[in-house]
Amino acid sequence: MRVIVALSGGKASAYCAEYAFRNYEKKDIVLYFNDTKWEHPDLYRFIEDLAKYYDHPITYDSDGRSPDDLFFKQKALANNRMPFCSRILKADRLQNYYVDGDIILFGIGLDEMHRASRLVSAYQRVAVKRKAYPKIKFPLIETNTTSTDIDQWLESINIIQPYLYTLGFTHNNCSGGCVRAGKRQWIKLLETLPDVYRQREEIEEKVREYLRKDVHILKDTTLRNLRLKIESQIKIIFDDDTENISTECIGICNTTN
Numbered sequence: 001m002r003v004i005v006a007l008s009g010g011k012a013s014a015y016c017a018e019y020a021f022r023n024y025e026k027k028d029i030v031l032y033f034n035d036t037k038w039e040h041p042d043l044y045r046f047i048e049d050l051a052k053y054y055d056h057p058i059t060y061d062s063d064g065r066s067p068d069d070l071f072f073k074q075k076a077l078a079n080n081r082m083p084f085c086s087r088i089l090k091a092d093r094l095q096n097y098y099v100d101g102d103i104i105l106f107g108i109g110l111d112e113m114h115r116a117s118r119l120v121s122a123y124q125r126v127a128v129k130r131k132a133y134p135k136i137k138f139p140l141i142e143t144n145t146t147s148t149d150i151d152q153w154l155e156s157i158n159i160i161q162p163y164l165y166t167l168g169f170t171h172n173n174c175s176g177g178c179v180r181a182g183k184r185q186w187i188k189l190l191e192t193l194p195d196v197y198r199q200r201e202e203i204e205e206k207v208r209e210y211l212r213k214d215v216h217i218l219k220d221t222t223l224r225n226l227r228l229k230i231e232s233q234i235k236i237i238f239d240d241d242t243e244n245i246s247t248e249c250i251g252i253c254n255t256t257n
């Protein structure tokens with residue numbers, strides 16, 4: 001039996017490491033991380049700080065591909081309606097990694113109960129298919145741990161939060177340039193990490209050219225058009241349905257997480 005801490009790079013999943021080391025034997029614990037290759041350099045600093053603190057290595061699991069590799073392979077752009085990068089680079093890998101009897105810890109917060117039940121259903125389906133039954137646990141919910149508690153815990157062990165939070169992002173996934181993000185997050189990315197924005201914009205343009213289709217990550221515009229509008233100070237219309245995507249990308253399978 002292993003205790004797999006599903007690290008996403010975010011603070012909530014990092015707290016699951018603390019829970020694991022408090023409640024299980026060190027030899028059984030795996031600090032598991034799916035590297036999407038789009039991550040901010042400070043994410044690696046953060047999880048390596050955790051590894052140093054617990055004197056326990058991070059298990060990096062990746063097939064070397066990034067979301068843009070998948071866009072060409074799948075002949076599609078992932079987006080909030082179709083976040084296949086999360087499924088392929090994260091969910092599928094973890095679901096193939098665990099074995100019968102493993103315990104998997106997910107950093108789902110108290111305000112995300114709906115995600116916890118979706119995650120349990122997803123793993124029930126996978127368990128039946130693979131005939132390998134893991135135990136899924138949600139340490140934050142179980143221990144009533146809030147985001148303030150997590151901030152205080154990080155401060156107490158002298159680990160600086162990931163830089164993306166300091167910039168005002170709510171999660172630390174794919175350098176803030178996540179295909180599930182809404183316009184407000186992309187605008188924040190352009191303001192705070194313009195190089196990342198430009199990279200995502202270039203990828204989107206290349207995929208459009210490759211597919212010869214008017215596809216885009218955002219629902220109604222390309223990243224290039226959004227940037228040009230901002231630079232020309234044209235009023236941006238927000239679509240509230242897609243503006244509040246603020247979940248950690250932990251790769252819950254199927255179409256959404």
Ligand code: SF4
Nearest residue numbers: 085173174178179249
């Ligand atoms: S954070 Fe976003 S872009 Fe990155 S793998 Fe997850 S869904 Fe895809």
